[in-house]
Amino acid sequence: MRPLxxxxxxxLFAAGCHAARQSYHTETYKGKPILVGQIPVVALxxxxxxxxxxxxxxxxxxxxxxxxxxxxxxKSGVHIDIYMGTWCPDSREHVPxxxxxxxxxxxxxxxxxIFALPRHYGESPLVKGKNIIRxxxxxxxxxxxxxxRIIEYPMESIxxxxxxxxxxxxxxxxxxxxx
Numbered sequence: 335m336r337p338l339x340x341x342x343x344x345x346l347f348a349a350g351c352h353a354a355r356q357s358y359h360t361e362t363y364k365g366k367p368i369l370v371g372q373i374p375v376v377a378l379x380x381x382x383x384x385x386x387x388x389x390x391x392x393x394x395x396x397x398x399x400x401x402x403x404x405x406x407x408x409k410s411g412v413h414i415d416i417y418m419g420t421w422c423p424d425s426r427e428h429v430p431x432x433x434x435x436x437x438x439x440x441x442x443x444x445x446x447x448i449f450a451l452p453r454h455y456g457e458s459p460l461v462k463g464k465n466i467i468r469x470x471x472x473x474x475x476x477x478x479x480x481x482x483r484i485i486e487y488p489m490e491s492i493x494x495x496x497x498x499x500x501x502x503x504x505x506x507x508x509x510x511x512x513x
Contacts, residue, residue: 361452368420369450371460375433375443377450383420390430396438400493404439407500411477414446417461418470421453424486425470432472435493467509474499485509 358371369377378387416432418425429448436446449460451469464473468486474496475481482499485507489495498505 358450363421363453366421368453370452370458371450373448373450375448378420378429378433378448386426387430390427391434394431394434396431396435396493397491400491400497401435401438404435404493404497404500407497409439409441409445409500412441412445412500413475414441415464415473415475416446416448416470417451417455417464417466417473418448419451419453419455422469424468428470428487428492431492432470435496439493439496476500476502481505483507483510 358369358373358377360367361370362368367382369383377383414436416429418429420426432446435441436443451460451466452458455461455466455469464471470484470486472484473480474483481502482505484492484495484499486509489505489507495505
């Protein structure tokens with residue numbers, strides 16, 4: 335009886351941890367469902383998001399030279415927080431591109447988190463203290479310190495921008511440059 339109780343408690347604990355990491359719900363914006371909360375990639379691979387996710391994922395052809403260089407980099411200590419809107423055209427384009435690049439470059443899905451934001455996200459607890467001014471925003475951390483941000487669109491491409499950031503090269507996005 336005790337081993338069964340232990341297994342049951344372990345299963346409940348694991349399910350609780352999984353739910354805590356991926357806590358999201360659906361809201362409606364302009365009559366269409368949007369995701370809100372921390373989401374797994376698989377949530378974007380289900381209807382109604384699947385159509386645009388798969389189209390943009392499959393059509394994107396990363397630069398093979400930049401991708402090869404990304405594969406060679408040590409990515410331990412790297413994690414990326416992605417703030418997006420399933421309602422946002424730029425997010426619908428660049429997040430699938432990022433996922434394709436991440437998978438090809440050996441960036442594990444455990445190394446990035448995706449936060450789907452409500453349409454009016456300025457007061458959302460999901461962005462509190464993060465200075466999210468546009469979506470998508472990719473915040474790249476190296477050893478828990480923010481290294482750089484890709485804001486709304488990459489300066490060159492997702493893979494080239496990530497390569498510059500992860501190599502420690504100077505990278506400042508247009509939205510962060512002073513006028």
